[in-house]
Amino acid sequence: MKVNDLSTMPCPIARALGCVGEWWSLLIIRDAIQGIARFDELEKSLGISSSMLARRLVQLVDQGLLEKHPYQQRPVRYEYRLTEKGRALYPILLMLFDWGERYASPDGSHEITMVNRADHRPIEPIxxxxxxxxxxxxxxxxxxxxxxxxxxxxxxxxxxxxxxxxxxxxxxxxxxxx
Structure with a gap:
């Protein structure tokens, strides 16, 4: 049986994946957390095709994870800001970051480190x-x-x-x- 709409499944993990399970979606959320909000900025940061990015942004707006805000009137252009629902993904991204550092760094190198803002010591999320x-x-x-x-x-x-x-x-x- 092929499932096309995970939002109707009884499992909360499946429903969550229905919202953000496509990997571009989480990378767009990551970039939005980092302040990358405009279409052209996202396209450049992600190296994604404009058609794929447009589809993902529509989905993320429809899911209530991002909101469109105009920043230019002629022509109308938008930036994409995280909603409360989108910001709620931050702890999940922290855990993915930590997991990626531990288990998916092929040579053990760490180009970026997540730190506590107050003392700049590396965090260990749990x-x-x-x-x-x-x-x-x-x-x-x-x-x-x-x-x-x-x-x-x-x-x-x-x-x-x-x-x-x-x-x-x-x-x-x-x-x-x-």
């Missing part, structure tokens, strides 16, 4: 639970059905839980060796 402020990792999280889960999703989650419990038991679920 994901934490807002409620408890504890770091979240593969070993410390678990998926359960949400309040609106339908039977197919409940069945899928039960399979996921069984797999995780078998392969990655939580410390209190560990089987004692005899």
């Amino acid at each position: 994901v934490v639970d807002r409620r408890t402020l504890t770091p979240l990792a593969f070993e410390t999280t678990f998926v359960v059905p949400g309040p609106d889960a339908q039977p197919p999703m409940i069945s899928r989650i039960e399979r996921i839980q069984a797999y995780w419990q078998a392969c990655y038991p939580a410390p209190d679920e560990s089987v004692e060796e005899e």
Whole structure:
């Protein structure tokens, strides 16, 4: 079965990818975060064709991640500014940045470093639970059905839980060796 519209899928990851999963989209968001806002600037920065950039910008505006603001009247030209929804992608981009530095730098070189503005020390981003402020990792999280889960999703989650419990038991679920 071929899926063309991820926005209707029950998985939040699939829906998010429906908004920003195409790689040009995240690079456009990255550039917008860095203050590159005009079509010609984006085209030059990204090395993207004008037709591809135009399509991606329409999608990002339609998704509510960017807003168009005129900066010239004759002819009318626009710059693209991040919305609150677009700015909410920043932590995700930080994590991608960190992951790319750790695992996708072919020769281990680092041309740019992300630092804390206050002390200019390199940052080490982590994901934490807002409620408890504890770091979240593969070993410390678990998926359960949400309040609106339908039977197919409940069945899928039960399979996921069984797999995780078998392969990655939580410390209190560990089987004692005899």
